Amino acid sequence: MAIDLHIHSTISDGEYTPEELVMMAKKAGLSAIAVCDHDTTEGARLAVAAGEKIGIVVIPAVEVSASLQGEVIHILGYGINLGHLELNQVLGTIVSYRYRRAESILANINQELIAAGRRAVNTQDILDLGKEKPITRADIAMYLLEKGYVKSRNEAFDLWLDKYNIPNKDFSVQEAIDVIHRAGGIAILAHPSSPSMSLNTISTKLEDHKAILQDLYRNELDGVEVYRFLQQIEDEKKYLEIVESIGLVATGGTDFHGPHYLGSAPTIGAKEIPDSVLDKVLTTIEMRRAKNPS
Structure with missing residues (x-):
């Protein structure tokens, strides 16, 4: 069944409440979603509660802003303990x-x-x-x-x-990975080929992306958001090859914000994602929790 592991709600910069997103996902026939609001677990908390009521899997998640080589990078945390004190203090x-x-x-x-x-x-x-x-x-x-x-x-x-933006360079990607792990979750690099908040802001060369991902893997990054709505199929194939060669998990989602948000997918579940992705994500979460109990 269809899944969407990257959605935003009104708790950050989305256009629908967490509860509305869960209902939309249910109506669209999705089997699992993740509400990944920016630097807050509140949207995920509300979505998880709504999912339990209507019978849809909602993976507890967050999208953390962090710094890598002087650029802002987004790290998705899946399977986190939403009440984890240190994580929420960092956020x-x-x-x-x-x-x-x-x-x-x-x-x-x-x-x-x-x-x-x-x-x-x-x-x-x-x-x-x-x-x-x-x-x-x-x-x-x-x-x-x-x-x-x-x-x-x-x-x-x-x-x-863009001109007056002040990047937050005080919180590193490594710190984001570590605190997500301590909160019982897995750390996933979001939208690697996006024009902003991605590896493309560090380098546009694919070989550089591979080198960065290899380094992050050595520092216990768990996966990469390979399947994305706004991405060429050829780029998807290239990233999948890189991710699999390194041993990282390939995840996916639409990065849905709402119909009026520039660059957003038109609706939840608009990107076809292989059925195997959900099983792999859930298995990796369980493995990480066994290694880093929160």
Whole structure:
């Protein structure tokens, strides 16, 4: 049966609540999903509870922002203990960084707007989101769009959000892998060929990606998100060959955020993923838990 192991909810930068996502997955005939919100386990907690009620497997998950060679990389944690104290403390630190980043980005945007004789952004409207969820750049882009400062989310990123972004270089990929393991989960490198938050931001050469993955494997990375919606089939084949040659697990998902999110899959389960992936992921989680009981 179909699965989707990379979905985002309103708890981070998605357009549907965790409960809505679980219901959508059930209606779509999916057998298992993972809600992987950015730097918070709250979306996964709500999704797991909803899945138990309607009978669909929801793997406890999170997408952690970390640094590798000076670039931001995303690491998926599957099978984590959602109440793990250390993991949630680490995520809380990253969420605090996101708040400070939002303050800095908004201050720079307002400086430009005021210099151009335009109305400044009400920063508190956006910062108040931090009381409920991690503040993402997508949140800022949506606010700027809704208030008429830009005509599209893309324009917000092109004008300001990329220029004034402050990468979090204080939390390494190795630290992310280690804390996910201590929380009883497995660590998966997300969207390796994506234009951003991926290995492509370090190098666009496939041989460099292989060398990086070999090094991460030696440092106990468990797998790579090979099956992705926005990826050429040829690239998928190349990454699958690399991953299998190293001994990493191949996982997959749509990275679904919602129909209005630029670059998102159109719906949950839009990417065909081999049936064997779920079994391999669950087996690897059990093996990791036996090695690193949380």
